[in-house]
Amino acid sequence: MKIKFDAPRWEFKDGQFWLCLRIPTESRPMARNFAQTARAAFYDADIKLHRERRSLDANAYFWALCGKLAEVTRIPKTDIYRQYIKEIGGNCETVCVVDKAVEKLRKGWEHNGLGWVTDEMTSKIPGCRNVILYYGSSTYDTAQMSRLIDLVVQDCIAQGIEVLQPQKIAAMMEEWTNAQTDKSTSNQQSG
Numbered sequence: 502m503k504i505k506f507d508a509p510r511w512e513f514k515d516g517q518f519w520l521c522l523r524i525p526t527e528s529r530p531m532a533r534n535f536a537q538t539a540r541a542a543f544y545d546a547d548i549k550l551h552r553e554r555r556s557l558d559a560n561a562y563f564w565a566l567c568g569k570l571a572e573v574t575r576i577p578k579t580d581i582y583r584q585y586i587k588e589i590g591g592n593c594e595t596v597c598v599v600d601k602a603v604e605k606l607r608k609g610w611e612h613n614g615l616g617w618v619t620d621e622m623t624s625k626i627p628g629c630r631n632v633i634l635y636y637g638s639s640t641y642d643t644a645q646m647s648r649l650i651d652l653v654v655q656d657c658i659a660q661g662i663e664v665l666q667p668q669k670i671a672a673m674m675e676e677w678t679n680a681q682t683d684k685s686t687s688n689q690q691s692g
Contacts, residue, residue: 504522504528504531504535505524505527505528506522506524506528507522509521509523510522559650559673559674562665563638563653566657569662570653574660579615582638583615583616583618585652585653586616587618587635589645589649589652590648592641593634593636595631595632596632597624597626597629597630597631598629598630598631603630614639616636616637616638616639617634617637620633643677643678647674
């Protein structure tokens with residue numbers, strides 16, 4: 502449960518110390534419900550500075566540029582995306598697989614999403630192929646996501662497509678980083 506608040510106050514009342522929080526209108530029903538239904542137990546609260554979500558996050562911006570690039574180049578945006586996945590670096594594993602298992606591995610891997618692409622190349626081991634397994638952008642850290650956006654921005658500039666100013670892209674990437682950190686922390690706490 503997330504409850505937004507501001508103006509915290511520290512109070513001593515009835516021989517107890519209290520942390521009081523001012524709750525805005527949209528969070529009051531959730532806060533009231535929690536206070537009325539909470540059991541007599543200890544709870545953990547993770548308090549952090551609230552950040553408003555931006556209307557255009559890094560991933561949405563990337564896809565918007567891919568769409569514009571697809572219009573100009575007449576290359577499907579999913580093909581553009583998959584090519585970038587192969588170019589950013591640090592996002593793949595290479596495994597040696599027996600020939601008869603290659604197709605099953607590739608289909609299974611690519612079933613994970615649009616960016617989960619594969620390539621294959623010859624192996625020095627007879628009866629085997631090396632399969633390169635690329636991870637989709639949903640798994641990317643900040644550096645990888647930044648490289649992905651840099652690639653599409655460079656191609657858009659080369660095609661005369663308008664892009665955001667570098668400082669706006671940097672701010673968007675910072676927001677993306679914070680969201681990834683928040684998601685990772687939340688997953689660790691719930692797991």
